Amino acid sequence: MLRAEDGNLVGYGFGGQRVVIPADSAGAVVTVNRYRTEHARHGRALLVLDRKQRILLRAGGLWETYGEVARVCRAAGLPEPRHVRTVGSRSARRSGGRSARAWPHYQKAPGYRRLLMAPRTTPLRLLAGAALFLLTIGFGIFLGVLPAVLLPEWFGAVRTLTGIIGGVLGLAAGIWLGAAIRHQTVDALRWAVSSWTARTVAPPGRFFCRREPSARWAALGTVGLAGLIVAMVGWGPGVGIASLAHGLRDSALVAELRAHGVTASGLLIDVPRYSTDSNGETTETDVPTLSFLGQEVTDPSIGGQPLPLDRYDPSGTRRPVTVVFLPLDSGTAAARQQITGSVWHGAPTANMISASLLTLALPTAVWGFVRRVRRLRRRRLGILLDDLGPA
Numbered sequence: 001m002l003r004a005e006d007g008n009l010v011g012y013g014f015g016g017q018r019v020v021i022p023a024d025s026a027g028a029v030v031t032v033n034r035y036r037t038e039h040a041r042h043g044r045a046l047l048v049l050d051r052k053q054r055i056l057l058r059a060g061g062l063w064e065t066y067g068e069v070a071r072v073c074r075a076a077g078l079p080e081p082r083h084v085r086t087v088g089s090r091s092a093r094r095s096g097g098r099s100a101r102a103w104p105h106y107q108k109a110p111g112y113r114r115l116l117m118a119p120r121t122t123p124l125r126l127l128a129g130a131a132l133f134l135l136t137i138g139f140g141i142f143l144g145v146l147p148a149v150l151l152p153e154w155f156g157a158v159r160t161l162t163g164i165i166g167g168v169l170g171l172a173a174g175i176w177l178g179a180a181i182r183h184q185t186v187d188a189l190r191w192a193v194s195s196w197t198a199r200t201v202a203p204p205g206r207f208f209c210r211r212e213p214s215a216r217w218a219a220l221g222t223v224g225l226a227g228l229i230v231a232m233v234g235w236g237p238g239v240g241i242a243s244l245a246h247g248l249r250d251s252a253l254v255a256e257l258r259a260h261g262v263t264a265s266g267l268l269i270d271v272p273r274y275s276t277d278s279n280g281e282t283t284e285t286d287v288p289t290l291s292f293l294g295q296e297v298t299d300p301s302i303g304g305q306p307l308p309l310d311r312y313d314p315s316g317t318r319r320p321v322t323v324v325f326l327p328l329d330s331g332t333a334a335a336r337q338q339i340t341g342s343v344w345h346g347a348p349t350a351n352m353i354s355a356s357l358l359t360l361a362l363p364t365a366v367w368g369f370v371r372r373v374r375r376l377r378r379r380r381l382g383i384l385l386d387d388l389g390p391a
Helices: 068-076 089-095 122-150 157-198 215-260 347-388
Strands: 002-005 008-012 018-022 026-032 045-050 054-060 082-084 107-114 262-270 273-276 282-285 288-292 295-298 318-326 329-335
Touching: 002 068, 008 054, 008 068, 018 054, 026 068, 122 157, 157 215, 215 318, 215 329, 215 347, 288 318, 288 329, 295 329
Parallel strands: 026 082, 054 107
Antiparallel strands: 002 008, 008 018, 026 045, 045 054, 262 288, 262 318, 273 282, 288 295, 318 329
């Protein structure tokens, strides 16, 4: 706070700080976007300068709003405050220095003081808040991905989808829980201090009250909902259409092999496939392959996945299998165990169920997103009207 008292300019900071600057020693009051001193650069601030344009008092932050600083200066008998709009050195060179200055330089006067714009315990509070949020976010993500970890592997894409959605929801829940714990802790401390000061129990309703979400959190929630809608589109209609197409293809292949296929003894082996990226790095991929009658055919992914290779030694896999192939097209083949059951069992069915549920939930999510956007627009319009009111 900046006040004019008995012809002096008085600044009040946190912790009971009170800085008195006699009006005859102050030469000017300026507000700056950025400036520099002997050894550092600083951002927005209000500066009280002496007669030699040296800094007597520095108060960080944005101060000049609706002319309050000008009224204080007039009451203290000081010149009108001026604002120095600073830009980067390149912008200043482009503009020729006519409308802006690049990083004005000020020296500190004897007796220089810095107004405390935050409590001295702010670093500790920030550290405690960061630790709290890390703890709640980690706990939320752990609980969110736990259902996906517990699902069996044959769930396929549903397992991955559950893990992604659970992790995102756990992240959001962890942030919300951390903010709620922080707010309740601050309210409890204020209530306890007020009760101790008054020597009686303070009314809890004045301290423990429901807070309206800030514009920043509301915007983050809207962005998160938009990201969730994009994920739902990809994992809803996207996974559903892909699973349906793969299921129909697998059904046609299995039906053809069952009707016209012949059997032969073979082996399941690994035939590595190598690819090179733009940086020249080579990647090796293990490919399950059926070896029979002197030829090798890539094992098809029926039911969502091919036959599994040896987990510990993929390249050493040599598992005996019975191969079913078409006499006129030996490249169309599969292992007998792959065509004995339904191609829809396991991951394809789980994918279709989850994709259907997400597709059905998509209109509700879109409607919620539209409502949040409208609410944000009305809130910003209300803030704008409130700001224009005093003028």
